[in-house]
Amino acid sequence: xxxxxxxxxxxxxxxxxxxxxxxxxxxxxxxxxxxxxxxxxxxxxxxxxxxxxxxxxxxxxxxxxxxxxxxxxxxxxxxxxxxxxxxxxxxxxxxxxxxxxxxxxxxxxxxxxxxxxxxxxxxxxxxxxxxxxxxxxxxxxxxxxxxxxxxxxxxxxxxxxxxxxxxxxxxxxxxxxxxxxxxxxxxxxxxxxxxxxxxxxxxxxxxxxxxxxxxxxx
Numbered sequence: 001x002x003x004x005x006x007x008x009x010x011x012x013x014x015x016x017x018x019x020x021x022x023x024x025x026x027x028x029x030x031x032x033x034x035x036x037x038x039x040x041x042x043x044x045x046x047x048x049x050x051x052x053x054x055x056x057x058x059x060x061x062x063x064x065x066x067x068x069x070x071x072x073x074x075x076x077x078x079x080x081x082x083x084x085x086x087x088x089x090x091x092x093x094x095x096x097x098x099x100x101x102x103x104x105x106x107x108x109x110x111x112x113x114x115x116x117x118x119x120x121x122x123x124x125x126x127x128x129x130x131x132x133x134x135x136x137x138x139x140x141x142x143x144x145x146x147x148x149x150x151x152x153x154x155x156x157x158x159x160x161x162x163x164x165x166x167x168x169x170x171x172x173x174x175x176x177x178x179x180x181x182x183x184x185x186x187x188x189x190x191x192x193x194x195x196x197x198x199x200x201x202x203x204x205x206x207x208x209x210x211x212x213x214x215x216x217x218x
Contacts, residue, residue: 001132002027002117002216004207005125008139009184010172011146013195013203017139018121019070020204025119025211025218030112032122032129033092034072035105037083038065040091042074050094057100065108093172099181117218123176126187134214136190137207143170145196 004027006018015031022029039060040050048055066073072080082088095101109129113120120129126136141149147166176184186192191210195203211218 001113001130001134003113003130003133004119004135004137004211004216005130005133005187005190006119006121006137006139006207007123007125007127007184007186007190008137009123009146009176010169011150012139012141013149013200014121014139016200017195017203017207018119020200021207021211022119024204024208025117027117027119027218028112028115029069030067030109030118030120031072032105032109032120032125034067034083035065035108036096036101037088037092038072038074038079039063039101039105040095041079041082041085041088043095044087044091050091053098053100056095056098057104060095060101060104093175097179097181102181117216123184124182126190127185128182131187134216135207135210136187137210138186138190138192139203140192140194141196142194143173 004021006014008014018031019029021027039056042059042063043050043056046059048059050056064075070080071078072083106129109120112118113130120133122129126133126138143166147169150169151165173184193203193206
C-alpha cells in the first residue's frame, strides 16, 4: 500500500495540507469528511431522516461518490459547494456516527487507497481505515488557532460569531473523541505535528521529508 494517512481535529489544516502534499507528490487526494458530507447532503435532498441508520446506510451504499481533484461528485453531479452548507455540516455529524454508514464509507475508502498512491485525510484513517499506511500523521493545533482559521474560511467578521464557532469546534472535538465507533485518537505509530503558528509550507515540507524517509515514490 502506498498511502499517507492524515488525521486530526477540525480546523487543524488537514484538508489544505493533504491537498498540497498530494499535489507535490503527484498522488491522488481523498477527503473522507467530504464523503460523509455527500451522504448527509443526499439524505437531505431525498428527505431521509438522518437519525434513521438503516435508511441512511442503504442510501450510502447506493451512492456513487468520487473526487476529481478538489471537486466532489455524486454520480455526475458536482456537489462541492453544497457540501459546505451549515445544514449539511450538522447532518454530517449525525450520519457519520452510524456504524452502518461508517462501514460502507470505510470499504469505499480502502478500495480507493488500494489503487494508490493516495493521501487520505479524516479522523480515523490511521487507526481504522488504513492502519497499515506506511506514513501516518496526526495534525493538530490549539483551539484558538483552529477557530481563527475556520472563521477566516467562513469570512466571519464579528467577534461573537467567532466565539460561537470556537465553542462549536470544542463541542465537535468532544463528540469525535468520545464516539463509540471510530473515535478520534492518535494512532500509536503516527507522527504528531502541531501546526500552531506554522505555515502550510513548513508542514508540507515536514510530511514530504517523512515520505522520502519511508522510501515512498513521488
